[in-house]
């Protein structure tokens with residue numbers, strides 16, 4: 759017996775409460791179901807329960823599942839992306855959350871131009887400055903985005919993404935999310951052509967409520983929907 763439907767109801771209720779607590783609208787927050795290691799039957803089940811956006815962190819896994827489910831749902835690539843894997847997803851992906859270096863921009867541009875698509879991207883930022891985290895340092899984000907805006911016509915930057923550190927300390931987590939929000943406000947004010955800051959992708963199973971209170975518009979939730987992941991399947 760699967761609890762997917764109950765889990766979704768529970769999370770949606772929490773999202774509603776967090777938006778109310780921070781005087782935001784429930785519809786401002788997208789619940790992105792993180793489906794890595796989850797099989798297509800379970801993905802179909804969340805789609806049947808109203809999920810319209812799913813996230814994968816491995817390009818080939820995304821491609822394999824896309825072949826079955828297609829455009830029934832919007833596919834997000836949320837994990838760090840190697841340039842040689844861009845080809846697997848360029849014609850399938852709705853948004854890439856992990857734009858973090860110029861060689862990746864070059865590859866996306868080249869492939870997107872060939873098939874005449876514009877790719878929605880979020881810039882991944884390493885707010886917490888953890889060694890293990892991917893993403894640009896906060897200080898480098900503005901110049902990176904200005905450069906992308908000038909040089910890569912088939913890349914459309916629509917916001918920022920970050921991951922909070924693995925810690926129980928709510929204050930630290932909150933300050934990371936606030937840091938991303940502040941940065942997005944700063945960038946928005948520059949009115950950079952072809953760039954918007956409408957999306958802030960932050961918050962996962964264990965911290966999405968804090969993220970919403972700090973301004974998240976996309977929460978990426980896996981475990982709380984599908985249960986613990988089994989990587990050996």
Ligand SMILES: *Cc1c(COP(=O)(O)O)cnc(C)c1O
Nearest residue numbers: 792815836962963978979980981
């Ligand atoms: C796996 C993953 C998530 C979801 O994590 P849960 O703790 O299972 O909710 C979110 N974002 C990224 C980038 C991930 O790789």
